Amino acid sequence: MARRVAKPGQARGKQYARFTKGGFTFETDQGFETTLLHSGEVRALVAAKTSELAGKMIKAAPRGPHRFTDEFSIKKNITPYVEQVGTEWVGYVVIEENERARHAMLQERGYRDPAGHRHKGRFFFKRVLESERVE
Known part of the structure; x- marks a missing residue:
């Protein structure tokens, strides 16, 4: 009995791999990263980290x-x-959706008032973002 061997460049058909935790089935043609990044677990992780960052801000x-x-x-x-x-x-932290709120970015970077006096910035958002940076 002759066994058929795939020639180089010839497709062998779809191959499947099973991930044991959670019961995911990944198609190697699509790439498991795509399937994983669309999952609800990744969304929950992004939401948790985004709300943690917003809490620190x-x-x-x-x-x-x-x-x-x-x-x-x-x-x-x-x-x-x-x-x-x-x-x-993607997680976002939105500052000042209310247009009547005082300007957080003026507080952050500093501003010059109508009398011409310079008020230096506080850089509170910058400090939080720098503390969360991964190096």
Whole structure:
């Protein structure tokens, strides 16, 4: 009985590999990374890390001088959210969705007031991002 051997460059057909934890079936043609990055576990991980980063930014942000309400303070206007962009889950930390809030980036980088006085920046967001950097 003659055995058929695939020639170089000839496809052998689809091959499957089974991942034992979680019951994923990966097609090697597609690449397991694509299937894994679309999974709900990766989304949950990205959401957890994004909300952890947003929590650190909220903690580092200055309190506003608002006497009656904190509706427009920086701390109340930092929100995390996750969305799928192309083939990946991406986490965002949005600062100041409320257009009436005072400007967090002016507090961050500094500004010049109408009288011409320079106010130096506090760099609280930069410190949080630098502490989370992976080297």
